[in-house]
Amino acid sequence: MALASAGRTGAVLAARATRRGAKAAAVRAFGGLLAAGALVLAFAGEAAAEEAPIFGLAIAIARDEKGERVVDDAWVQRQIDDANGFFAPLGARFRWTMEKPLAEPHGELHTRADRNALTPLTEANAIDVFVVRALEDVDEPGRYRMGVCWTGRGGKRFIVLARTARPTVLAHELGHFFGNRQHSTVVNNLMSYTRDGGTVFLDARQIATIQRSTRSFLETGRLVDVGPPRRLR
Numbered sequence: 001m002a003l004a005s006a007g008r009t010g011a012v013l014a015a016r017a018t019r020r021g022a023k024a025a026a027v028r029a030f031g032g033l034l035a036a037g038a039l040v041l042a043f044a045g046e047a048a049a050e051e052a053p054i055f056g057l058a059i060a061i062a063r064d065e066k067g068e069r070v071v072d073d074a075w076v077q078r079q080i081d082d083a084n085g086f087f088a089p090l091g092a093r094f095r096w097t098m099e100k101p102l103a104e105p106h107g108e109l110h111t112r113a114d115r116n117a118l119t120p121l122t123e124a125n126a127i128d129v130f131v132v133r134a135l136e137d138v139d140e141p142g143r144y145r146m147g148v149c150w151t152g153r154g155g156k157r158f159i160v161l162a163r164t165a166r167p168t169v170l171a172h173e174l175g176h177f178f179g180n181r182q183h184s185t186v187v188n189n190l191m192s193y194t195r196d197g198g199t200v201f202l203d204a205r206q207i208a209t210i211q212r213s214t215r216s217f218l219e220t221g222r223l224v225d226v227g228p229p230r231r232l233r
């Protein structure tokens with residue numbers, strides 16, 4: 001997104017520069033360079049999105065009182081689509097590669113111990129997402145959260161979503177997972193709690209952190225690129 005808007009700004013500057021083209025060839029050449037730069041920037045965003053590594057999501061879903069999953073496939077896919085909207089232009093994509101039931105007593109999380117108890121249920125080389133009936137704040141008991149990015153025992157990080165989560169919560173928690181530990185106080189920043197209906201965005205420092213984390217995850221093997229879907233036979 002940042003790349004695309006930078007491209008548009010460059011294109012506007014270039015158009016202005018070429019309208020003054022009667023002045024000097026140097027100005028035109030400068031405008032041409034700007035236009036070329038704008039094109040490169042605009043295509044860089046698309047190319048990054050198409051070639052970006054795809055990380056697998058291992059999603060464990062709790063059951064309700066009737067034994068049904070607390071959320072359906074469409075609910076999960078909306079979360080993933082929203083996350084890809086933010087991350088694909090930055091060079092990371094996500095795909096739902098594994099689903100498993102989340103057995104009791106893990107369907108409701110109230111304490112730190114409840115969260116830590118998920119660590120043995122995590123998968124290697126994937127991003128674990130646990131979808132639960134209820135997620136209580138461990139610092140403010142009685143307050144319920146829509147999501148958390150938690151570091152369990154042994155340093156294994158994973159994401160928990162409550163069934164009440166809005167479609168943008170996975171993207172926010174992935175923002176934490178990819179290195180942005182702090183919350184922003186800026187309205188509509190993806191890593192803030194405040195929205196006014198405007199476009200939700202990440203700033204340059206947050207984007208750099210996500211891109212650094214993406215490289216690190218691949219280099220260390222913490223995450224692997226699962227590539228596009230394939231038929232095995």
Ligand SMILES: [Zn+2]
Pocket residue numbers: 172173176183
């Ligand atoms: Zn957060």
